[in-house]
Amino acid sequence: xxxxxxxxxxxxxxxxxxxxxxxxxxxxxxxxxxxxxxxxxxxxxxxxxxxxxxxxxxxxxxxxxxxxxxxxxxxxxxxxxxxxxxxxxxxxxxxxxxxxxxxxxxxxxxxxxxxxxxxxxxxxxxxxxxxxxxxxxxxxxxxxxxxxxxxxxxxxxxxxxxxxxxxxxxxxxxxxxxxxxxxxxxxxxxxxxxxxxxxxxxxxxxxxxxxxxxxxxxxxxxxxxxxxxxxxxxxxxxxxxxxxxxxxxxxxxxxxxxxxxxxxxxxxxxxxxxxxxxxxxxxxxxxxxxxxxxxxxxxxxxxxxxxxxxxxxxxxxxxxxxxxxxxxxxxxxxxxxxxxx
Amino acid sequence: xxxxxxxxxxxxxxxxxxxxxxxxxxxxxxxxxxxxxxxxxxxxxxxxxxxxxxxxxxxxxxxxxxxxxxxxxxxxxxxxxxxxxxxxxxxxxxxxxxxxxxxxxxxxxxxxxxxxxxxxxxxxxxxxxxxxxxxxxxxxxxxxxxxxxxxxxxxxxxxxxxxxxxxxxxxxxxxxxxxxxxxxxxxxxxxxxxxxxxxxxxxxxxxxxxxxxxxxxxxxxxxxxxxxxxxxxxxxxxxxxxxxxxxxxxxxxxxxxxxxxxxxxxxxxxxxxxxxxxxxxxxxxxxxxxxxxxxxxxxxxxxxxxxxxxxxxxxxxxxxxxxxxxxxxxxxxxxxxxxxxxxxxxxxxxxx
Numbered sequence: 001x002x003x004x005x006x007x008x009x010x011x012x013x014x015x016x017x018x019x020x021x022x023x024x025x026x027x028x029x030x031x032x033x034x035x036x037x038x039x040x041x042x043x044x045x046x047x048x049x050x051x052x053x054x055x056x057x058x059x060x061x062x063x064x065x066x067x068x069x070x071x072x073x074x075x076x077x078x079x080x081x082x083x084x085x086x087x088x089x090x091x092x093x094x095x096x097x098x099x100x101x102x103x104x105x106x107x108x109x110x111x112x113x114x115x116x117x118x119x120x121x122x123x124x125x126x127x128x129x130x131x132x133x134x135x136x137x138x139x140x141x142x143x144x145x146x147x148x149x150x151x152x153x154x155x156x157x158x159x160x161x162x163x164x165x166x167x168x169x170x171x172x173x174x175x176x177x178x179x180x181x182x183x184x185x186x187x188x189x190x191x192x193x194x195x196x197x198x199x200x201x202x203x204x205x206x207x208x209x210x211x212x213x214x215x216x217x218x219x220x221x222x223x224x225x226x227x228x229x230x231x232x233x234x235x236x237x238x239x240x241x242x243x244x245x246x247x248x249x250x251x252x253x254x255x256x257x258x259x260x261x262x263x264x265x266x267x268x269x270x271x272x273x274x275x276x277x278x279x280x281x282x283x284x285x286x287x288x289x290x291x292x293x294x295x296x297x298x299x300x301x302x303x304x305x306x307x308x309x310x311x312x313x314x315x316x317x318x319x320x321x322x323x324x325x326x327x328x329x330x331x332x333x334x335x336x337x338x339x340x341x
Numbered sequence: 342x343x344x345x346x347x348x349x350x351x352x353x354x355x356x357x358x359x360x361x362x363x364x365x366x367x368x369x370x371x372x373x374x375x376x377x378x379x380x381x382x383x384x385x386x387x388x389x390x391x392x393x394x395x396x397x398x399x400x401x402x403x404x405x406x407x408x409x410x411x412x413x414x415x416x417x418x419x420x421x422x423x424x425x426x427x428x429x430x431x432x433x434x435x436x437x438x439x440x441x442x443x444x445x446x447x448x449x450x451x452x453x454x455x456x457x458x459x460x461x462x463x464x465x466x467x468x469x470x471x472x473x474x475x476x477x478x479x480x481x482x483x484x485x486x487x488x489x490x491x492x493x494x495x496x497x498x499x500x501x502x503x504x505x506x507x508x509x510x511x512x513x514x515x516x517x518x519x520x521x522x523x524x525x526x527x528x529x530x531x532x533x534x535x536x537x538x539x540x541x542x543x544x545x546x547x548x549x550x551x552x553x554x555x556x557x558x559x560x561x562x563x564x565x566x567x568x569x570x571x572x573x574x575x576x577x578x579x580x581x582x583x584x585x586x587x588x589x590x591x592x593x594x595x596x597x598x599x600x601x602x603x604x605x606x607x608x609x610x611x612x613x614x615x616x617x618x619x620x621x622x623x624x625x626x627x628x629x630x631x632x633x634x635x636x637x638x639x640x641x642x643x644x645x646x647x648x649x650x651x652x653x654x655x656x657x658x659x660x661x662x663x664x665x666x667x668x669x670x671x672x673x674x675x676x677x678x679x680x681x682x683x684x685x686x687x688x689x690x691x692x693x
Contacts, residue, residue: 048552157640187408188579192623192636199631214553217582221625221634240630258557260582262609262624273561274554277522 004036011069029055031232042209044223051229094169098181100161104153111149138167159190176208216259231289238319248321370573371397376433387644391597397573404584405577407594459534463546465526469518476514482536501532524555545577596652603680613674613682
């Protein structure tokens with residue numbers, strides 16, 4: 001297996017909050033995260049609000065400093081870098097934000113927004129002629145017209161604004177782009193346009209994506225591998241088809257099952273409707289974090305946190321799940337869930 | 342092609358056309374006829390909702406499906422009589438159990454539609470008043486419409502909270518909205534809407550702000566309440582999968598117009614308007630990963646620039662001269678009594 005572009009191991013981040021109902025002031029947003037991203041690969045990051053997806057993204061952007069754990073980017077730890085080396089590292093990891101209406105400065109035109117990263121990274125396109133040429137090139141790459149360069153964000157539709165956000169992320173020729181819910185603010189017909197664009201850009205540039213989304217249909221379409229987060233931990237990860245078709249962790253199975261499907265064949269499908277809601281991350285359950293909502297939970301789940309288990313995947317890929325009682329198959333699962341609920 | 346539609350229709354006896362089955366058809370609770378809403382803007386008056394027609398039946402869910410700005414929420418607000426002051430009901434009838442709400446005075450409307458029609462909004466935190474306890478807000482309907490005193494209303498509020506599955510209602514009734522999670526707040530909003538057992542429940546994107554596991558819970562709750570009260574439910578959403586799972590019939594809206602309507606199983610299996618077809622194809626299902634999605638080019642027209650002729654002409658692959666000249670009326674398709682589409686070339690749309 002080739003060396004991954006980005007490897008994270010044991011990443012932990014705790015926030016201190018003023019006061020909470022439980023009296024706990026330490027919020028463990030990330031708890032021992034371990035994952036890798038290969039070159040040119042798309043990693044899908046799935047989970048519900050409050051599970052730590054955005055903290056993970058912010059930590060990878062070096063906007064947060066982890067308490068523990070290591071981040072290795074092509075063999076070096078970015079948190080140890082200073083000065084020019086740090087600047088160069090920042091160039092290589094960029095981000096596209098969810099809300100294209102909030103993430104673009106309304107007082108700048110499209111060209112200035114796209115060119116702004118070069119104000120910090122001056123050596124990249126030192127002359128104004130080079131910058132202008134590159135802006136035109138980027139506009140073309142994301143499917144906008146050269147005449148769009150002088151327009152301000154308000155003159156664009158949501159989809160076009162997201163294209164500007166993508167062009168800005170590409171301006172520094174990054175190796176990794178973190179896409180934080182890049183299409184969830186867009187209408188369906190426009191969403192498909194932006195997903196197609198991201199796909200074409202990846203083929204052309206070989207850039208890696210970390211694709212954060214709550215929309216499982218979209219993740220299934222774009223991701224090579226997928227990691228499922230629950231209360232600060234990655235509870236399951238593996239090749240996308242493998243995780244979607246043979247989920248091993250009950251939470252993953254419940255998430256897949258809860259997500260509405262566009263199927264009008266009329267065949268009723270078994271649905272797992274979980275009890276309760278996400279526990280507060282300030283006061284997570286002992287042992288397995290999912291046990292309070294899990295229909296398979298037994299005594300051991302409250303006492304011993306499950307270790308990540310590497311499970312056999314038929315296609316030879318790594319499939320990891322943190323569960324004492326991983327599911328064998330979907331069939332067995334629906335039966336068990338039906339009786340338990 | 343036809344066989345697929347026929348198969349689908351045989352699965353939904355309620356909406357099939359034979360007289361024997363029609364006798365079983367459920368009561369029409371709401372009939373909307375040629376509804377039109379104008380918005381006064383500083384650039385002139387625009388029509389946000391244009392000759393919209395649909396019916397909602399007891400015990401069934403009708404989905405109003407469309408993208409942002411298509412007029413689906415405006416339609417809901419017009420039905421509920423809570424439009425912004427800059428909006429006018431320009432035309433049409435809103436028949437709730439045969440009474441035209443559009444023709445009532447505000448006072449009569451309050452009396453009639455208050456108990457008869459409930460609405461659930463998308464964002465529960467802004468829909469609830471932060472400075473009153475949920476008990477006060479839940480009890481309000483009982484105090485106004487049933488004349489109960491505060492103590493009686495509080496008991497009714499606790500009862501409602503039980504009905505929508507809020508744990509420990511006796512103590513939670515004194516809590517404020519911010520003390521509840523998003524899912525629980527949505528339950529409170531639903532409880533307010535169904536407090537007086539309305540005949541019609543309008544749910545405007547009720548789960549868009551929620552996580553999928555909570556969304557599943559809320560949808561289950563809405564189904565249960567619909568069955569219990571035999572309410573007609575109008576579900577407003579942009580999510581095709583939610584429509585496929587939750588609704589019996591669907592009206593697809595585009596630029597203020599209904600462009601297609603009918604039973605969900607038939608419309609989704611065999612769309613008769615190019616926009617519906619385009620939407621269905623934009624969903625990444627049953628596709629090779631990373632394969633090109635069929636997207637709809639361009640974006641919806643601005644309300645200020647709705648073209649004469651068909652509203653979908655600028656994005657339509659089938660567009661001809663007649664589409665630019667003449668706006669197609671919503672008409673029956675496939676000789677079906679339940680299916681309509683507004684397209685000059687409905688018959689030429691294939692599902693290939």
